[in-house]
Amino acid sequence: MDALLLQILNGLDKGSAYALIALGLTLIFGTLGVVNFAHGALFMIGAFVAVTLQRVLSLSFETIDPTQKDFLGNPLKVKTPYVESWFGPETGGLIIDWAVPLAILFAIPIMIAVGFIMERGLIKYFYKRPHADQILVTFGLAIVLQEVVKYFYGANPIQTPAPDALNGVANVGAAFGMDIVYPVWRIVYFFFSVIIIAAIFSFLRFTTFGMVVRAGMADRETVGLLGINIDRRFTIMFGVASAVAGLAGVMYTPINPPNYHMGMDFLVLSFVVVVVGGMGSLPGAVLAGFLLGILESFASTTWATTTLPGINQIIIYLVAIAVLLTRPRGLMGLKGVMED
Amino acid sequence: MFGLDKRDTGVLIIVALLALFAPIILNPFPTDSAMAQFNAGYPDLMQKFVIFGIFAIGFNILFGLTGYLSFGHAAFLGIGSYSCVWMFKLLGYNVIPGIFLSILISGLFALLIGFVSLRRSGIYFSILTLAFAQMCFALAYSVLSNPRFNLTNGETGLQVYANDPQWFHRDGLPDLPHLFGLSMRATQKIQVGAWEFQFNAGYYLCALIMLVCFYLAIRIFRSPFGMMLRAVKSNQQRMNYTGLNSRPYTLAAFVISGMYAGLAGGLLSAVDPLAGAERMQWTASGEVVLMTILGGAGTLIGPVLGAGFIKYFENIFSKINDNVLHSWFAFLPDGMEDFMVFIIHPFIGKGWHLTLGILFMLVVIYLPGGLVEGGQRIQGWFRKRGTKTEAKAGKTEPAE
Numbered sequence: 228m229d230a231l232l233l234q235i236l237n238g239l240d241k242g243s244a245y246a247l248i249a250l251g252l253t254l255i256f257g258t259l260g261v262v263n264f265a266h267g268a269l270f271m272i273g274a275f276v277a278v279t280l281q282r283v284l285s286l287s288f289e290t291i292d293p294t295q296k297d298f299l300g301n302p303l304k305v306k307t308p309y310v311e312s313w314f315g316p317e318t319g320g321l322i323i324d325w326a327v328p329l330a331i332l333f334a335i336p337i338m339i340a341v342g343f344i345m346e347r348g349l350i351k352y353f354y355k356r357p358h359a360d361q362i363l364v365t366f367g368l369a370i371v372l373q374e375v376v377k378y379f380y381g382a383n384p385i386q387t388p389a390p391d392a393l394n395g396v397a398n399v400g401a402a403f404g405m406d407i408v409y410p411v412w413r414i415v416y417f418f419f420s421v422i423i424i425a426a427i428f429s430f431l432r433f434t435t436f437g438m439v440v441r442a443g444m445a446d447r448e449t450v451g452l453l454g455i456n457i458d459r460r461f462t463i464m465f466g467v468a469s470a471v472a473g474l475a476g477v478m479y480t481p482i483n484p485p486n487y488h489m490g491m492d493f494l495v496l497s498f499v500v501v502v503v504g505g506m507g508s509l510p511g512a513v514l515a516g517f518l519l520g521i522l523e524s525f526a527s528t529t530w531a532t533t534t535l536p537g538i539n540q541i542i543i544y545l546v547a548i549a550v551l552l553t554r555p556r557g558l559m560g561l562k563g564v565m566e567d
Numbered sequence: 568m569f570g571l572d573k574r575d576t577g578v579l580i581i582v583a584l585l586a587l588f589a590p591i592i593l594n595p596f597p598t599d600s601a602m603a604q605f606n607a608g609y610p611d612l613m614q615k616f617v618i619f620g621i622f623a624i625g626f627n628i629l630f631g632l633t634g635y636l637s638f639g640h641a642a643f644l645g646i647g648s649y650s651c652v653w654m655f656k657l658l659g660y661n662v663i664p665g666i667f668l669s670i671l672i673s674g675l676f677a678l679l680i681g682f683v684s685l686r687r688s689g690i691y692f693s694i695l696t697l698a699f700a701q702m703c704f705a706l707a708y709s710v711l712s713n714p715r716f717n718l719t720n721g722e723t724g725l726q727v728y729a730n731d732p733q734w735f736h737r738d739g740l741p742d743l744p745h746l747f748g749l750s751m752r753a754t755q756k757i758q759v760g761a762w763e764f765q766f767n768a769g770y771y772l773c774a775l776i777m778l779v780c781f782y783l784a785i786r787i788f789r790s791p792f793g794m795m796l797r798a799v800k801s802n803q804q805r806m807n808y809t810g811l812n813s814r815p816y817t818l819a820a821f822v823i824s825g826m827y828a829g830l831a832g833g834l835l836s837a838v839d840p841l842a843g844a845e846r847m848q849w850t851a852s853g854e855v856v857l858m859t860i861l862g863g864a865g866t867l868i869g870p871v872l873g874a875g876f877i878k879y880f881e882n883i884f885s886k887i888n889d890n891v892l893h894s895w896f897a898f899l900p901d902g903m904e905d906f907m908v909f910i911i912h913p914f915i916g917k918g919w920h921l922t923l924g925i926l927f928m929l930v931v932i933y934l935p936g937g938l939v940e941g942g943q944r945i946q947g948w949f950r951k952r953g954t955k956t957e958a959k960a961g962k963t964e965p966a967e
Binding site: 262349352358360363364366367368370371373375378491498499536540545547548551552 | 686689691693705711920923928
């Protein structure tokens with residue numbers, strides 16, 4: 228029983244990353260009808276916003292501390308981050324420690340801006356072109372973004388630790404009388420993604436803006452005829468979708484040190500998730516994300532890998548193929564979306 | 568000739584001549600000159616040109632004719648490589664059985680994958696093929712390399728070891744891939760003045776096979792079957808309404824292009840007997856899409872051009888480093904020289920993929936027909952200018 232719950236937990240945090248990326252992909256696809264192969268790159272950019280913020284915060288100057296000596300007897304040079312000298316060592320240290328959560332605040336405007344630039348600068352011109360062209364141009368863009376990040380940050384993964392307070396492990400099973408020890412940050416990640424998903428859904432459901440967007444997803448032309456500038460709203464949704472991907476990336480950095488190709492690695496799986504969930508269906512994307520995450524974690528148990536070696540590597544693809552062949556529209560696919 | 572019309576025969580002959588004289592044409596700079604690093608006339612690179620040319624020609628039969636964008640063709644390349652190396656391990660280093668088996672096995676896989684994937688079209692098809700290819704990659708990389716059942720040798724890559732059976736290997740034969748005793752590495756070097764030309768056996772075998780493949784591709788393009796595939800691209804629904812079942816045609820195209828990819832993989836192993844899983848990764852599939860688009864999808868010569876273009880610049884750009892740049896811009900004042908090197912630095916050497924990505928985006932945005940369309944546009948532009956001046960001259964006359 229304990230092992231079972233542990234596997235579900237394991238699946239939830241990977242699943243939440245899939246769900247967030249797939250949600251953004253579906254938002255873009257549902258509103259603009261564009262297949263965005265550069266979405267993984269947005270996830271990666273989000274992660275590197277966190278890396279950058281941590282580096283900026285730990286920028287420091289050197290002073291000579293006469294009270295301390297190194298082993299040769301010379302006065303020791305001490306590095307003090309600017310933040311610590313401005314806010315005092317206590318607060319400053321805390322700010323540096325909490326760099327990753329703080330990065331959320333910076334990531335939202337940056338990612339929305341990146342999304343705007345991408346949509347207005349490039350993708351706008353591809354609405355009327357065939358899907359193959361959209362795939363190809365966004366694929367090219369993904370390569371470019373990835374190489375630019377590689378140029379500035381190098382090819383190696385960069386360690387970006389979570390705040391000390393959230394870096395340990397906790398016994399999550401204690402409340403139920405069970406013994407399940409689990410890293411705190413992964414639980415935080417899961418709740419964070421649930422909040423984001425809930426926010427997106429309630430934004431679409433309960434605000435006027437969301438209502439217009441939903442109407443536009445159903446019938447773009449009619450909404451346009453009613454005198455609503457639907458294009459501008461869709462551009463904003465593109466920004467929102469890239470912000471979602473970026474936030475998923477920011478929070479993922481402590482789980483997996485970011486490197487320049489992390490976006491590509493996640494992208495393929497996220498596409499599979501979107502297809503399994505049903506192209507254009509937001510709840511489908513979230514559901515499929517969590518389901519496939521949990522499935523993958525169950526396939527990685529020792530029992531599964533000894534009976535069928537390597538099943539954890541291919542389970543998602545097998546499921547995707549099975550779903551596409553039996554339910555071509557995906558689990559919750561809508562009628563009329565990408566039927567051809 | 569061979570059932571081709573005049574124009575196609577011309578194209579075939581031109582390609583044959585280019586392939587025959589490639590070691591000379593691609594070596595325009597004397598060996599000792601500073602420009603020698605831009606020579607492409609050495610066996611390794613020339614083999615890559617023709618092998619990836621075969622790969623792209625095959626991909627074009629599927630994508631260029633039917634419009635089905637497969638993002639998983641590298642899987643067949645990898646499968647071909649593995650089967651060829653297995654033939655080396657079991658039978659010995661003769662390349663013929665290896666090449667045949669690689670075509671056969673990749674054809675079988677293509678039949679299986681195509682049968683499933685072609686039930687869907689458009690973006691779904693792309694993602695299905697991508698999923699299959701990633702699955703093959705995962706299988707080759709880790710699943711099929713466990714000690715109990717080692718088919719692919721995982722990360723190390725499959726290679727021939729001394730204790731492999733090699734039933735037909737005899738003492739007189741070279742210990743490297745060979746064609747009935749003629750080693751694939753056998754290179755005839757000819758010195759002409761300051762130039763040195765290398766004629767490599769492996770290259771000529773690959774080039775010969777490429778010509779056969781190219782000829783077959785022309786025949787497919789001009790056949791009723793090719794016409795049917797074009798019909799699938801332009802309007803599949805209407806085709807189905809007329810009572811035609813288009814799936815056997817698309818499946819045939821998929822299998823043919825899979826066999827081309829397998830053949831390319833087999834040849835890669837034939838010139839260098841090592842097969843690794845990274846050949847199957849989805850970036851490799853992306854690369855062949857790049858080649859086809861860059862050259863011009865749906866045209867005959869385009870994919871070959873694209874493959875040559877990408878492989879050439881991959882090799883050359885990744886060789887240029889800062890020192891070379893400094894020597895180029897040495898004529899500029901000091902500050903300017905450093906500035907220019909600083910500007911260009913991200914795009915060369917290890918940053919070559921950045922250049923490739925930008926180039927790819929530019930091509931998709933401005934030149935969807937690839938290099939071939941670019942050439943046609945330039946040609947048309949010249950022709951138009953010619954007719955305009957004539958028209959002007961014609962107009963001015965009656966006014967006088």
